[in-house]
Structure formats: C-alpha cells, structure tokens
Amino acid sequence: MIHKMWCYLAVIGAISFSTVAIADPASKEISYKKDVKPILHDYCLNCHEPGGKGFEKSKLDMTTYQSLMKGTKFGSVIKPGDSFTSIFIQVIEGRVHSSIRMPYGMNGGLAKENISILKKWVEQGAKEN
Numbered sequence: 205m206i207h208k209m210w211c212y213l214a215v216i217g218a219i220s221f222s223t224v225a226i227a228d229p230a231s232k233e234i235s236y237k238k239d240v241k242p243i244l245h246d247y248c249l250n251c252h253e254p255g256g257k258g259f260e261k262s263k264l265d266m267t268t269y270q271s272l273m274k275g276t277k278f279g280s281v282i283k284p285g286d287s288f289t290s291i292f293i294q295v296i297e298g299r300v301h302s303s304i305r306m307p308y309g310m311n312g313g314l315a316k317e318n319i320s321i322l323k324k325w326v327e328q329g330a331k332e333n
C-alpha cells in the first residue's frame with residue numbers, strides 16, 4: 205500500500221515537473237512575429253519608423269525585420285546570440301546611460317517580461333521566425 209502511494213506520487217511529480225518545463229519561458233522558443241513584433245509595435249514603432257523622433261535621430265527603423273536588423277546610421281544594434289553586447293538590449297535595460305533608456309522618456313521603462321522576451325529572442329539568434 206505504502207509502496208503504491210509512492211508510485212502515484214512519483215507519477216504526479218513527473219507530470220507537474222514537465223508542465224513547469226513547458227511553461228518555463230527559458231525553454232520556450234521566442235517568435236519574432238508572435239512575441240517580438242507586438243512589443244516593438246506597442247512601445248517602439250511610433251518613434252522608430254520614418255517620421256518618428258527616434259528614426260529621425262538615429263535612423264533606426266523597426267517597421268520590418270530587415271530594417272530592424274539594419275540598425276542605426278552607425279550600424280547594427282543586434283548581435284544574434286549575444287544580448288549582452290547588443291545595443292538593442294542595452295538601451296532597454298538602461299545599461300548605456302539612463303538618458304537613453306528605451307522607450308525614450310517612458311517612466312520605469314519596459315516591463316520585465318517584455319525585456320526578457322526581447323533578450324531571449326536575441327540570445328536564440330534573433331531569427332525571423
């Protein structure tokens with residue numbers, strides 16, 4: 205009887221463990237179209253498209269994947285696989301300087317979940333997926 209109980213517990217444990225693994229964002233593949241684009245659309249695009257303040261100053265246009273990967277007038281801001289040196293991530297984490305934290309002028313910056321999505325996307329290779 206006791207032995208059987210342990211058996212049930214082990215099964216329940218295995219099931220809940222695998223559910224956690226699936227829900228864990230660390231193991232989830234981030235999609236540019238489904239996860240990244242909506243964040244850029246909501247928080248970046250109004251300044252980073254032709255005519256916008258950020259575009260006029262830096263020439264960084266986030267309208268398409270291609271224009272985002274092209275970067276600013278100084279070059280690319282995303283280094284696929286490396287979120288630490290990607291300027292795109294540095295500015296949303298406020299690592300460059302607090303005066304150029306993105307979204308520009310937004311109090312407190314992006315929500316942690318959104319920063320984490322963009323970061324993982326870069327770490328997973330910044331694919332057009």
Ligand code: HEC
Pocket residue numbers: 244247248249250251252257258259261262264276281291292295296300304306307308309314
């Ligand atoms: C309210 C307008 C505004 C919003 C919203 C905005 N930006 Fe910017 N962005 C700017 C401006 C202005 C600059 C130029 C800053 C400078 O050169 O001092 C800029 C520059 C940048 C740069 C280049 C920085 C560099 O050092 O070359 C990156 C990368 C960037 N923005 C990313 C983003 C991201 C990602 C978002 C959304 C999460 C975002 N921006 C939202 C206005 C904005």
